[in-house]
Amino acid sequence: MSLYCRTFFRRKSFGCYRLLSTYVTKARYLFELKEDEEACRKAQKTGVFYLFHDLDPLLQASGHRYLVPRLSRAELEGLLGKFGQDSQRIEDSVLVGCSEQQEAWFALDLGLKSASSSRASLPKSEMEAELGGSFIKLRQALFQLNSVDSSLLFTAQALLRWHDGHQxxxxxGQPTQKNVAGSKRVCPSSKIIYYPQVKVWKKLSIEKLRKRWAWKWKTYSTLRPSTGPFPIAHS
Structure with a gap:
């Protein structure tokens, strides 16, 4: 019995160490790509790209589920060439993650127009026909995606939205410039560096929810008593 326990805990410890080692390796690799622009450009050549159009991700229907297509650098360059654009458009992409094998993942929105770029938005319907998919609102497709894909797409969408709102x-008042990885934007005039802001949502306790509900009820009752929410019934 003791031998079995030692074997079990040894395997469990090895599994935890392996997960931690993988996490550290991925974190270091992502940090390198964010800080080294040449390394990031090199990673774009072997990485994959998730496409968006006006912040809506490209999805492909498969029964009652949605699949998330990923394009290689060569496939993306071929797509851009068909719509009269060159590979320079890939510079608008942002880094969103990587695999355990250090395959970099990028997101590119072909429907948003950069303030510092003359490249126009690509036609949505023609792109959908070419790619065999549809650009769908992410919230509408949420329950038809697996958890890994939905988490990645929400991260990519949030990062693309941040860059679109901080141009x-x-x-x-001058246009800011994005670094290759999209981990920051820099104003050449004022030298101010802008970093994407990440909001962390915390679960409120029952007591805090009651206080917030009571505050809202009091406010509504003061302004218009007839429209105030009903108080919570206690058993």
Whole structure:
């Protein structure tokens, strides 16, 4: 029995160590790509790309589920060439993650127009016909995606939305420039560096929910008593 326990705990410890080692390796690789632009450009050549159009991801229907197509660099360049654009458009992509084998993942929105770029938005319907998929609202397709794909797409969408909303410096009003990985934007005039903001949602306790509900009920009752929410019934 003791031998079995030692074997079990040894295997469990090895599994935990392996997971931790993989996480550290991926974190270091992603950090390198964010800081080294040449390394990031090199990773784009062997990485894969998730496509968006006006912040809607490209999805392909498969029964009652949605699949998320991934394009290689060569496939993406071929697509851009068909619509009269060159590979320079790939510079608008953002890094969203990597696999355990250090395959970099990028997201590219072909429907948003950069303030510092003359490249126009690509036609949505023609792209859907060419790619055999549809650009669908992410919230509408949420329950038809697996958890890994939905988490990755939400991360990519949030990062693309942040870059779209921070194309100009709040101090100088000049266009900001994105680094290759999309981990920051820099204003050449004021030298201000902008980093994407990540919001962490915390689960509120029952007591905090009751206080928030009571505050709302009191406010609504003061402004218009007839429309105030009903108080919570206690058993």
């Amino acid at each position: 100009f410096c709040s101090k100088s």
